[in-house]
Amino acid sequence: MDKTAAAKRIEELRREIRRHDYLYYVKDSPEISDREYDRLYRELVDLEAEYPELITPYSPTQRVGGEALKEFRPFRHRIPMLSIDNTYSEDELRQFENRNRRLLPEAEFSYTVELKIDGISIALNYRNGALEAGATRGDGVTGDDVTANIKTIRAVPLKLDGGEATAELEVRGEVYIEKDRFARINRVQEERGEAVYANPRNLAAGSLKQLNPAVTATRALKCWTYAAPRPRGLGVEGQHQLLQKLEELGLPVEPNYRYCRDIEEVIACCRDWREKKKRLGYMVDGLVVKVDSFRLQEELGETSKSPRWQIAYKFPAEQKETTLKKISVQVGRRGTLTPVAELEPVEISGTVVRRASLHNQDEIDRKDVRAGDRVLVEKAGEIIPQVVSVLQEKRTGKEKIFRMPEKCPACGGPVTRAEGEVAHRCLNITCPPQIRERIGHFASRTAMDIRGLGPKLIDQLVKRGLVSGPPDLYGLKENDLVRLDRVGEKSAGNLLRAIAASKNRPRERLIYGLGIRHVGRTAARVLVGEGLTLEGLAEAAPEELEEIPEIGPVIARSIAGFFSQPGNREVVEKLRQSGVGVGPSAESARPAGKLSGQTVVFTGALNKYSRPEAEELVVSLGGRPSSSVSSRTGLVVAGENSGAKLTKAEKLGIKVISEEEFVKLVSSNREEDDPDSDPDRD
Helix, strand or coil, X not given: CCHHHHHHHHHHHHHHHHHHHHHHHHCCCCCCCHHHHHHHHHHHHHHHHHCHHHCCCCCHXXXXXXXXXXXXXXXXXXXXXXXCCEECCHHHHHHHHHHHHHHCCCCCCCEEEEEEECCEEXXXXXXXXXXXXXXXXXXXXXXXXXHHHHCCCCCCCCECCCCHHHHEEEEEEEEECCHHHHHHHHHHHHHHCCCCCCCHHHHHHHHHCCCCHHHHHHCCCEEEEEECCCHHHHCCCEHHHHHXXXXXXXXXXXXXXXXXXXXXXXXXXXXXXHHHHHHCCCCEEEEEEEECEHHHHHHHCECCCCECCEEEEECCCCCEEEEEEEEEEEECCCCEEEEEEEEEEEEECCEEEEEEECCCHHHHHHHCCEECCEEEEEEECCCEEEEEEECHHHCCCCCEECCCCCECCCCCCEEECCCCCCCEEECCCCCHHHHHHHHHHXXXXXXXXXXXXXXXXXXXXXXXXXXXXXXXXXXXXXXHHHCCCCCCHHHHHHHHHHHHHHHHCCHHHHHHHCCCCCCCHHHHHHHHHXXXXXXXXXXXXXXXXXXXXXXXXXXXXHHHHHHCCHHHHHHHHHHHHCCCCCCCCCCCCCCCXXXXXXXXXXXXXXXXXXXXXXXXXXXXXXXXXXXXXXXCCCEEEECECCCHHXXXXXXXXXXXXXXXXXXXXXXHHHHHHCCCCCCCCC
């Protein structure tokens, strides 16, 4: 395909992908399957890789890229983003209209009522239809430039659907996170022993203010738009027409807005949504009532803090009082101990609440929660029960102070709390609640790569008492497996062969597969590269480990803590006796190749390979991948939007190549490995 044809096809693909993004992320009505969407996206990536000069900032492939920022640049709003006055009753809504009638006694007021999304306000600036900048509200005059993070929000179009009025357009909206996503992220935070988010708004705000856009992308933020400070250029006369116009441009608009002919219709709408809001998948803390006519909005004007023509009607939070009967402790699948409030059953937001997470000892101490207390309970994000506060005035003196146990309630092993962390953990990898997670990680593709051993099969093996840890996998027999659901003789044979083959995996895969906290694939490679055996690792003091480049004090302490547990040492010994980890390390078995003996660092966004794929290619070429640039680095591969690592490499005089050059390097090495290959053959 020549460049002209490629440019035409690239624009077609971008338009098609934008349309499908809008249908999927805004309208929730996709027209094609994920597989078909991925095919379109892959075609666009391949064409842009072939013709990089055709890449534009608004291409769908440019949503996530680059490295973490050091800080956000300030962004000055051309028109201040004012706050909104709040009201909490129907009478106050009528007073709002009466105040405006005193200012404009001859006016006929009608209103547009919109759901008040509980998120973080943003401003989107488009030039010639393309997204130029995105910023937070800040103090209303100056916010933070969070353009890179805004681009990760798939509902926000990087290019509008057209119209001459979009030559220069500012749109305002709200970034939020859905309730289910909020609950999942908090569950993961709790399992990791990290602080949980108080509500979806806090999580959305924190996600939008991440310095690393890649982290923001994992949060799956959403957005609704609702305003344009200079709307007349769009050919609309009122707020409800503006919302319709924003939709035509491809912008996400919350669909439940309503045009009301008078204030009584507004009040009826507010009553209606007090209960209906519970059915939504996102948090709504009220409704925003706006005088519909832009002409009347201009005449009413604004105070120094807020417009006179709009007001927010806030829903009251539903809290209930109950008794906290006792505090129990749950052990998560990663060994995190979580205190749980056992409550006298109480109905909140339509469901009966019996338990609520207290998160960690620090949270209990901060709120001074005790067994026997009378407490106020609500649902964070209307889904997660939480103890809001203690009614200390109702204490009788019989309440009991809580302290985390020194022994794990699930296995009796010692409980530790690492310096600087909020979580208490059980470090025994044979602790029952951790078994499934540990085995799944051990068998994963990037660890011991036991094909066919998925979560459902692991569940069956554990429930039937056939395995209680990774070593037991190597004692399984065909008769054990064929008795399981949906496992025939052929599947059993394939799995047993995969288990046997895993014995020969490189030693760094075994170290990674053990699931030592903070020891990822790169750290495992580094440890093996220093000549450490499992026995040597078990005996190494933290001070010795810290001397190894890329192994800091956190990793060193984690390794020492892991091997200090007799149960963990027993697991490692059983694996050794089963012949696991006998294969050569990737370091010693590293093939001769174009990168023999070189340490290679990747920076920026890669188009052709994922980061793990690129690192595996480095290993296949005889090199050693690393995550940080140092004087020992031999080569840096710079993708798009490379940042601090590239700057450091240039200062140190380290050789830097592009992704395209790396692809050629890989291809040339393959051709040399295959003397029969014909580079001119199709």
